[in-house]
Amino acid sequence: MALRTEPIVVNMGPQHPATHGVFRMRVTLDGEVITDLEPVMGYLHRGVEKLAEARTYTQFIPLTDRMDYLSSMSNNLAYVLAVEKLAGVEAPPRAQYLRVIMAEMMRISNHLMAVGTFLDDMGAFHTPLLYMFREREKLLDLFEMVCGQRLTYNYMRIGGLSHDIPPEFLPALKKFVRDMPGFVDEYDQLIRENEIVLARTRGVGVLPRALAINASASGPVLRGSGVKWDLRKTDPYLVYDKLEFDVPTGAVGDIYDRYRVRIEEMRQSVRILEQAIERLPPGEVRSDVPHLVHPPRGEVYGHIEAPKGELGFYLVSDTGIAPYRCHIRPPSLINLTALRDMVLGMKIADAIITLGSIDIVLGEVDR
Amino acid sequence: MDWLRWIIFVVIILAFALSFVMAFILLERRIVGKFQLRPGPNRVGPMGMLQPVADAVKILLKEDITPAKGDRWVHRLAPIVAFAPALLVFAVVPFQGKGPGLGFSLDQPAALADLNVGVLYIVAVSSISVIGMIMAGWASNNKYSLLGAMRAIAQMVSYEVPLVLSIVGIVIASGSLSLNSIVEAQSIPFILLQPLGFLIYFLGATAEINRAPFDLLEAESEIVASYHTEYSGMRFAMFFLGEYAYALGVSAIVSVLFLGGYKFPFGLLPQSFIWFLAKIFLVFFLMLWVRSTLPRVRIDQMMAFAWKFLLPLSLVNLLLVAAEGVSTIGFGWAAVGINVILAIAFVVIWANRFYRVKGVTVG
Amino acid sequence: MADAKKPLGQGILKGLALTLKHFLARPIITVQYPEQTLVHSRRLRGCDLVWDPERCTACCTCAKSCPQGNIRIETRLRPDNTREAVVFEIDHGRTMFCGLCVESCPFDAIHMGKASERATYSRESLVLPKEKLTISPERQPSGYFRPQFEAELPPQTLLVYGGRASEGPAAPAAPAGPPAPAGATPPAAGAPKEKVGVK
Ligand code: SF4
Numbered sequence: 036m037a038l039r040t041e042p043i044v045v046n047m048g049p050q051h052p053a054t055h056g057v058f059r060m061r062v063t064l065d066g067e068v069i070t071d072l073e074p075v076m077g078y079l080h081r082g083v084e085k086l087a088e089a090r091t092y093t094q095f096i097p098l099t100d101r102m103d104y105l106s107s108m109s110n111n112l113a114y115v116l117a118v119e120k121l122a123g124v125e126a127p128p129r130a131q132y133l134r135v136i137m138a139e140m141m142r143i144s145n146h147l148m149a150v151g152t153f154l155d156d157m158g159a160f161h162t163p164l165l166y167m168f169r170e171r172e173k174l175l176d177l178f179e180m181v182c183g184q185r186l187t188y189n190y191m192r193i194g195g196l197s198h199d200i201p202p203e204f205l206p207a208l209k210k211f212v213r214d215m216p217g218f219v220d221e222y223d224q225l226i227r228e229n230e231i232v233l234a235r236t237r238g239v240g241v242l243p244r245a246l247a248i249n250a251s252a253s254g255p256v257l258r259g260s261g262v263k264w265d266l267r268k269t270d271p272y273l274v275y276d277k278l279e280f281d282v283p284t285g286a287v288g289d290i291y292d293r294y295r296v297r298i299e300e301m302r303q304s305v306r307i308l309e310q311a312i313e314r315l316p317p318g319e320v321r322s323d324v325p326h327l328v329h330p331p332r333g334e335v336y337g338h339i340e341a342p343k344g345e346l347g348f349y350l351v352s353d354t355g356i357a358p359y360r361c362h363i364r365p366p367s368l369i370n371l372t373a374l375r376d377m378v379l380g381m382k383i384a385d386a387i388i389t390l391g392s393i394d395i396v397l398g399e400v401d402r
Numbered sequence: 403m404d405w406l407r408w409i410i411f412v413v414i415i416l417a418f419a420l421s422f423v424m425a426f427i428l429l430e431r432r433i434v435g436k437f438q439l440r441p442g443p444n445r446v447g448p449m450g451m452l453q454p455v456a457d458a459v460k461i462l463l464k465e466d467i468t469p470a471k472g473d474r475w476v477h478r479l480a481p482i483v484a485f486a487p488a489l490l491v492f493a494v495v496p497f498q499g500k501g502p503g504l505g506f507s508l509d510q511p512a513a514l515a516d517l518n519v520g521v522l523y524i525v526a527v528s529s530i531s532v533i534g535m536i537m538a539g540w541a542s543n544n545k546y547s548l549l550g551a552m553r554a555i556a557q558m559v560s561y562e563v564p565l566v567l568s569i570v571g572i573v574i575a576s577g578s579l580s581l582n583s584i585v586e587a588q589s590i591p592f593i594l595l596q597p598l599g600f601l602i603y604f605l606g607a608t609a610e611i612n613r614a615p616f617d618l619l620e621a622e623s624e625i626v627a628s629y630h631t632e633y634s635g636m637r638f639a640m641f642f643l644g645e646y647a648y649a650l651g652v653s654a655i656v657s658v659l660f661l662g663g664y665k666f667p668f669g670l671l672p673q674s675f676i677w678f679l680a681k682i683f684l685v686f687f688l689m690l691w692v693r694s695t696l697p698r699v700r701i702d703q704m705m706a707f708a709w710k711f712l713l714p715l716s717l718v719n720l721l722l723v724a725a726e727g728v729s730t731i732g733f734g735w736a737a738v739g740i741n742v743i744l745a746i747a748f749v750v751i752w753a754n755r756f757y758r759v760k761g762v763t764v765g
Numbered sequence: 766m767a768d769a770k771k772p773l774g775q776g777i778l779k780g781l782a783l784t785l786k787h788f789l790a791r792p793i794i795t796v797q798y799p800e801q802t803l804v805h806s807r808r809l810r811g812c813d814l815v816w817d818p819e820r821c822t823a824c825c826t827c828a829k830s831c832p833q834g835n836i837r838i839e840t841r842l843r844p845d846n847t848r849e850a851v852v853f854e855i856d857h858g859r860t861m862f863c864g865l866c867v868e869s870c871p872f873d874a875i876h877m878g879k880a881s882e883r884a885t886y887s888r889e890s891l892v893l894p895k896e897k898l899t900i901s902p903e904r905q906p907s908g909y910f911r912p913q914f915e916a917e918l919p920p921q922t923l924l925v926y927g928g929r930a931s932e933g934p935a936a937p938a939a940p941a942g943p944p945a946p947a948g949a950t951p952p953a954a955g956a957p958k959e960k961v962g963v964k
């Protein structure tokens with residue numbers, strides 16, 4: 036005789052330890068098995084796109100810091116690249132290399148945080164997280180050195196950077212680049228072959244290749260599903276076409292693959308950093324662009340490979356000092372849309388770590 | 403003068419349990435801190451030693467909240483039901499044996515009651531706490547609490563089986579159910595004689611008291627605080643203390659059953675309760691070490707682990723011990739050698755097999 | 766990237782070995798804040814904006830460049846046909862310390878401060894009028910966009926060098942290899958509290 040049971044609807048969030056206070060998942064459970072999931076977002080909506088219309092092009096840069104606050108430099112970069120494309124200006128070569136250095140440091144820092152919190156969601160009681168914070172702090176120190184703050188950098192400017200790097204920066208970065216591969220090995224020792232991690236992540240939260248493409252996922256989520264798509268290679272910007280690096284991809288598209296892709300990307304970022312430091316040319320870091328840019332009438336879509344995926348800015352100019360319209364394509368939001376497909380039929384615990392493995396920042400999802 | 407002895411022992415045990423629970427809470431935070439490259443709490447008092455006191459004061463001053471739609475009386479009773487058995491366990495734990503020890507000698511074993519069914523008593527008492535958890539989960543009228551309570555039942559019921567089976571091995575080897583006699587029987591600590599049994603007991607007990615990697619009940623990233631989500635203040639503190647009291651209890655039982663209790667290994671030094679306490683800390687350290695390294699397993703994996711991994715191994719262990727008992731090998735050093743080798747072999751073979759049975763390998 | 770190895774527990778053992786290694790080596794990476802402090806970046810955008818009434822010509826460029834519209838200036842024409850700011854008010858509760866005002870000031874009259882401790886009990890007290898915005902011992906300017914100050918500030922301590930300012934010859938040799946103890950020395954119980962650099 037089959038027991039008549041009722042599904043439970045659980046509101047995970049917004050006050051739930053794993054949803055960072057600003058995200059809600061309406062989960063329908065049959066025992067521990069998820070039969071339906073509906074992400075509810077918008078708790079952190081600040082109307083960033085609208086604010087852009089009321090700010091000059093330069094004044095919007097600090098606001099981009101506050102979207103994905105774990106990779107502010109990349110947000111800065113994506114925005115200024117879009118504006119530069121719109122206004123037809125270009126940053127001097129030194130600035131281009133420095134931008135690459137900053138973006139790759141940011142990528143390492145973001146992935147450390149992503150992997151660390153993801154393991155935390157898995158219940159690893161903060162140890163991997165703290166090991167990863169150790170390195171992230173070093174990077175934040177370096178960011179603080181160049182631009183004065185640790186989280187909201189506001190470092191890129193239209194046509195270059197706000198400052199040149201101080202002389203102490205490169206030796207310190209070189210030391211970091213020397214040490215980092217050893218640290219990544221250490222994380223691998225802690226996690227990579229851990230049977231519990233394997234059992235929890237292999238075959239869980241699978242995003243098949245076709246679905247990943249259809250959901251227009253990007254970044255490690257897409258590459259974890261085995262699609263070799265990295266804007267640094269497929270649509271090179273800055274000087275990435277002159278640098279040598281590989282694009283790691285996963286095989287199945289499960290959580291483990293995403294995790295591996297992130298770890299590998301850190302290694303590749305270190306490689307990029309090495310080359311960029313070596314080739315860093317001397318010279319100006321800011322071309323002669325006025326504080327108030329008046330781009331010609333037109334529209335533009337600029338995108339970069341941010342740590343979380345494709346971050347795009349669509350800007351329309353009516354020759355004024357502020358964008359007529361600004362639309363942002365945040366990678367977290369688009370990747371998050373695939374969450375339901377990933378977790379149906381899984382357990383609650385899987386939903387949490389799948390959410391962790393997508394690596395979202397709500398500041399960017401809601402904008 | 404039995405009653406005098408009982409009163410003294412009740413006081414000793416209460417003092418021992420409560421002070422050790424406090425110490426464990428502090429130690430856990432300090433030691434896990436060290437594992438995580440940070441110092442841990444070090445502000446209140448020298449080396450942070452007054453931290454548990456400060457926490458206790460803070461928690462006592464908090465409001466005691468009862469959910470409006472919850473079952474009020476069950477909600478209030480639950481922490482007591484969950485906490486009390488943790489203290490009962492210590493009634494049969496022998497702190498020091500009869501005869502000369504380090505410093506002083508006793509004319510009877512230092513335990514509140516040297517029950518001749520001590521092992522049975524411990525098994526029985528320690529499974530009462532799950533009732534408290536279910537009560538809490540049900541009475542809170544909260545979905546997370548209910549999910550947590552359901553996990554608690556599943557976990558407790560499954561892990562009890564291998565746990566008890568591994569104790570049976572000890573009982574066969576020592577020929578007694580009294581904890582004191584079990585300690586006396588350990589001229590070779592049972593951890594050497596029955597490494598497999600130790601492994602199973604340790605894993606099962608870790609699961610039974612909800613410590614990592616089996617801390618599914620406290621999976622705060624999944625079900626918030628599980629059955630004590632709706633508790634605050636004093637009642638929350640009782641659950642919290644209860645968890646540590648169980649950790650202390652399990653450490654004590656492991657020391658008694660497998661590490662030779664109050665005896666110094668191989669009798670090199672006279673017996674003393676000091677060795678016993680040291681062993682308790684050792685076992686607790688082991689738990690902390692595991693906790694600060696491993697992520698949590700999933701509920702179905704945990705159940706599979708109990709039924710498909712621990713249960714067969716505990717049967718094998720039982721068979722092995724029984725065979726040695728009736729054969730000429732006995733429980734001497736020859737058995738140690740055989741058992742260590744066999745334990746490693748069985749674990750490796752079964753781990754391999756278990757992994758394939760579950761079919762989690764992908765790609 | 767499939768790892769085809771058979772899991773027999775060696776992964777867990779490796780992890781346990783690693784954590785035990787760190788436990789025994791005890792490389793504390795955190796800084797015990799009130800006792801130990803790290804030196805901030807010379808370009809720190811601290812929780813302060815410092816204003817120099819002497820240099821300010823009340824041109825209002827800073828107010829115009831502020832994304833928050835956060836600087837309130839009222840000006841007056843002096844008899845000698847220069848301007849001065851009668852009201853110069855910055856709401857430190859609303860500012861996001863982006864530094865655009867500092868960057869745009871043509872007369873180097875407004876600077877980012879280098880203080881990092883600014884807690885008060887009310888929002889109103891964060892609105893600083895011009896008397897409270899001036900340079901004082903607690904309100905020192907940082908070197909953000911001000912190379913003249915930057916040169917004089919002490920170098921930043923970096924965790925890459927284990928909490929030291931640079932990899933100088935005087936620095937004690939850090940153990941080679943990945944688990945190099947990063948961070949400041951922990952305060953030993955009872956030992957005199959050590960200061961990592963000057964604040
Ligand atoms: S720091 Fe930025 S937000 Fe603050 S007053 Fe200056 S320009 Fe405005």
Ligand code: SF4
Nearest residue numbers: 821822824825827870
């Ligand atoms: S930009 Fe500088 S000089 Fe002009 S009003 Fe602001 S602080 Fe004064």
